[in-house]
Amino acid sequence: MNTARRHDAIVLTILVLVPIALFADVLFGNRVLYFGDVSAYHYPLKKVLRDVISRGDFPSWNPYIAGGQPMAANPAHAVFYPPTWLILLPGFNVSFHLLIVLHFLIATFGMYALLRSMELRRFTSALAGLAFGCGGLLVSASVTFPFLFSASWIPWVRLFTRRFLRTGDRRAFALASAALAMQLLIGEPTTALQTGIILLIYARRQFVRVAMIGIVALLLASVQVIPLVDHFRDTNRARGVDFKLVSSRSTPPLRIAELVVPYPFGAYAAHERNRINDLYPGGAPFFRSIYPGMLLGALCVAALFARTRGRWLLLITLGVSMFLAAGSHTPLLRGLFDLGIASVVRYPEKFLIMGIFAAIVFAAAAFERLLDGDEAIRKRMLIVLVIVAASTFLLRAPAWPNLARVLALLLVVAALPRLRKPVALAILAAFTFIDLATVIFPLQPRLDASFYDEPPALKALPPDRDSYRVFALAEWSLDSPRAKAFNVDHPEWIWIRRGELLPLSPLTYGIRLALDNDYDLTGLARSSDFNMVASKLADERNRNWINAFAAMSNVRAISVYRNPQQAFAEARGVVRDVQPVRFVAGNGWPRFYFSSKLIPIRTKDDFLAHLRKEKFPPDVAFVEGNAFAPAKGRVLNVRETSNAATIEVESDGDAFLVMSVTSHKYWRIAIDGRDVPVVHTNIAWQGVPVPRGKHVVTMRYSNPLLAVGGAISLIAALALIAMSMRRTTMRAL
Numbered sequence: 001m002n003t004a005r006r007h008d009a010i011v012l013t014i015l016v017l018v019p020i021a022l023f024a025d026v027l028f029g030n031r032v033l034y035f036g037d038v039s040a041y042h043y044p045l046k047k048v049l050r051d052v053i054s055r056g057d058f059p060s061w062n063p064y065i066a067g068g069q070p071m072a073a074n075p076a077h078a079v080f081y082p083p084t085w086l087i088l089l090p091g092f093n094v095s096f097h098l099l100i101v102l103h104f105l106i107a108t109f110g111m112y113a114l115l116r117s118m119e120l121r122r123f124t125s126a127l128a129g130l131a132f133g134c135g136g137l138l139v140s141a142s143v144t145f146p147f148l149f150s151a152s153w154i155p156w157v158r159l160f161t162r163r164f165l166r167t168g169d170r171r172a173f174a175l176a177s178a179a180l181a182m183q184l185l186i187g188e189p190t191t192a193l194q195t196g197i198i199l200l201i202y203a204r205r206q207f208v209r210v211a212m213i214g215i216v217a218l219l220l221a222s223v224q225v226i227p228l229v230d231h232f233r234d235t236n237r238a239r240g241v242d243f244k245l246v247s248s249r250s251t252p253p254l255r256i257a258e259l260v261v262p263y264p265f266g267a268y269a270a271h272e273r274n275r276i277n278d279l280y281p282g283g284a285p286f287f288r289s290i291y292p293g294m295l296l297g298a299l300c301v302a303a304l305f306a307r308t309r310g311r312w313l314l315l316i317t318l319g320v321s322m323f324l325a326a327g328s329h330t331p332l333l334r335g336l337f338d339l340g341i342a343s344v345v346r347y348p349e350k351f352l353i354m355g356i357f358a359a360i361v362f363a364a365a366a367f368e369r370l371l372d373g374d375e376a377i378r379k380r381m382l383i384v385l386v387i388v389a390a391s392t393f394l395l396r397a398p399a400w401p402n403l404a405r406v407l408a409l410l411l412v413v414a415a416l417p418r419l420r421k422p423v424a425l426a427i428l429a430a431f432t433f434i435d436l437a438t439v440i441f442p443l444q445p446r447l448d449a450s451f452y453d454e455p456p457a458l459k460a461l462p463p464d465r466d467s468y469r470v471f472a473l474a475e476w477s478l479d480s481p482r483a484k485a486f487n488v489d490h491p492e493w494i495w496i497r498r499g500e501l502l503p504l505s506p507l508t509y510g511i512r513l514a515l516d517n518d519y520d521l522t523g524l525a526r527s528s529d530f531n532m533v534a535s536k537l538a539d540e541r542n543r544n545w546i547n548a549f550a551a552m553s554n555v556r557a558i559s560v561y562r563n564p565q566q567a568f569a570e571a572r573g574v575v576r577d578v579q580p581v582r583f584v585a586g587n588g589w590p591r592f593y594f595s596s597k598l599i600p601i602r603t604k605d606d607f608l609a610h611l612r613k614e615k616f617p618p619d620v621a622f623v624e625g626n627a628f629a630p631a632k633g634r635v636l637n638v639r640e641t642s643n644a645a646t647i648e649v650e651s652d653g654d655a656f657l658v659m660s661v662t663s664h665k666y667w668r669i670a671i672d673g674r675d676v677p678v679v680h681t682n683i684a685w686q687g688v689p690v691p692r693g694k695h696v697v698t699m700r701y702s703n704p705l706l707a708v709g710g711a712i713s714l715i716a717a718l719a720l721i722a723m724s725m726r727r728t729t730m731r732a733l
């Protein structure tokens with residue numbers, strides 16, 4: 001092996017080992033990540049996806065959320081994104097965490113490869129790769145998987161697009177399209193849009209070539225994109241989002257200081273209110289850190305003042321990024337919202353991604369000049385660091401730790417001309433590693449793996465968990481005095497939070513939910529309408545609302561908050577043993593049953609009006625269509641999979657069978673093999689009239705757009721492979 005290859009092997013090994021070392025305790029030890037959406041949202045959703053596939057079902061329908069929701073069409077599950085399939089490996093805890101760490105590696109190697117293609121040194125490229133892949137932005141994004149996954153592909157899209165624009169190479173075109181398609185398969189449009197903006201700013205007059213990459217990427221990702229667009233029209237988000245929610249995570253312009261200082265507004269603590277929260281309309285940032293490391297952050301500012309090459313590209317990209325991220329701090333967001341453009345996009349802060357990416361690339365180029373002895377950059381970097389040191393005590397940041405950081409880097413940069421290059425590089429590498437490590441661990445705290453063990457409260461549930469649903473009433477009463485009594489000021493408070501079983505964590509243990517909140521606004525609109533009616537009745541203190549909705553929703557258990565004094569007394573001072581909720585019995589009917597009374601309605605307002613004024617038998621069915629006096633019927637046997645059900649029934653006359661499975665246009669219901677029209681029932685559910693006698697009713701969920709999109713993706717992939725095998729270039733574009 002020659003020297004160059006040996007050096008490449010050493011650097012690549014380091015790039016693998018550093019992210020793995022930073023997360024070794026969750027990959028090889030007995031620790032787990034849990035903070036924020038990791039445990040409450042992504043862990044249970046990935047566990048459900050794994051369970052559905054393990055049963056041999058195609059994951060087109062998720063029977064565990066809100067009475068059932070589309071799965072493959074909803075990008076929250078990332079069914080068609082290839083790295084997701086890691087969760088099928090043995091040992092879910094390890095495979096789940098491997099999925100997270102893999103994206104730190106993808107981002108790190110992508111940035112390294114991009115900078116090497118720009119002819120930067122191995123050391124510079126590696127340092128910038130780690131700053132992007134393991135910096136504050138992506139580690140913060142690791143609690144919101146779509147943003148971590150999508151952002152990690154930006155360097156690869158930029159790398160192959162750059163190569164294609166320079167050479168016209170077909171393989172570069174194919175790889176650029178494939179990398180962008182990976183973002184589209186994740187289904188996170190904001191990050192893909194930012195990638196497009198980055199490419200257009202870089203390409204300038206080569207718009208047609210960039211557009212071709214985008215078109216091919218869309219074709220490659222059709223298996224997700226086409227069902228996603230169709231699914232979006234059926235969701236609550238298609239109705240628009242309230243401006244207050246849209247603007248709630250608008251970035252305060254002062255946050256630009258975080259390019260150089262890790263926590264300019266105060267140290268971050270996972271389970272405490274942080275000072276930075278006070279700067280946000282919604283009370284919390286979307287990205288808890290955007291810090292790329294003090295070395296590259298200070299270099300970025302210094303190089304701007306030194307007027308180095310590429311500064312205009314950075315200023316344009318960073319300016320667009322910060323302006324869009326500022327959201328409600330500028331008039332733009334309100335105007336876009338009123339035009340209907342921003343009404344379906346939440347949290348402007350997402351647009352910080354492209355600015356931080358551009359800043360790291362620019363800083364890496366400046367670092368290369370610093371290593372080459374550029375005194376203009378070095379002197380300006382010293383000035384920047386002196387200003388940061390002088391202002392340390394004026395910021396809300398933890399003064400002494402930041403001052404130590406600044407002084408250490410200041411001394412190294414001041415001594416740089418007198419240090420031997422290997423010594424200087426070793427010191428800067430060690431500084432960067434320690435600098436980033438001190439940020440990573442507070443952003444992604446760890447707990448013992450037993451955190452994901454089944455909470456003791458669940459032992460009270462009936463064992464046949466697939467036959468019924470649970471209503472987390474506790475989730476609806478988070479503002480109650482009992483709920484607030486469990487928010488104790490204790491380092492292990494998160495264990496109490498885990499015991500509350502919110503919001504989607506019950507899915508981890510095979511529990512089906514009903515009346516659960518649609519936090520990401522990707523659920524079907526009918527489910528939201530059903531919840532809305534229930535919520536109004538609850539606000540009106542209607543005595544019968546819980547019984548009525550539990551009966552309709554197949555709810556046999558309801559979680560409620562316990563008496564706090566009793567719960568803490570039973571724990572005998574051990575916070576981990578505190579059980580904040582208990583389960584009371586719900587009067588839910590079976591998932592499939594015959595109704596004794598039909599009431600015609602046209603809208604959810606009719607549904608609400610009836611429930612307000614009258615008392616009905618628990619097996620009543622409110623139908624959108626003609627009502628009749630139903631005969632008695634009996635369900636003899638039921639066989640269910642994730643996407644289908646076979647119900648053997650017998651009726652004494654014209655009866656009405658209710659299926660408390662969320663209604664959607666791709667459900668097909670047949671009686672004795674003959675398709676019958678679906679009747680929307682109880683706003684969210686579905687039902688069918690059944691004639692006298694014994695019958696077999698079948699229902700099957702199949703989204704035809706998955707096959708259509710899959711066919712387009714396959715044809716596009718085969719065509720792209722065939723094209724990339726040809727040796728000619730694409731200079732004609």
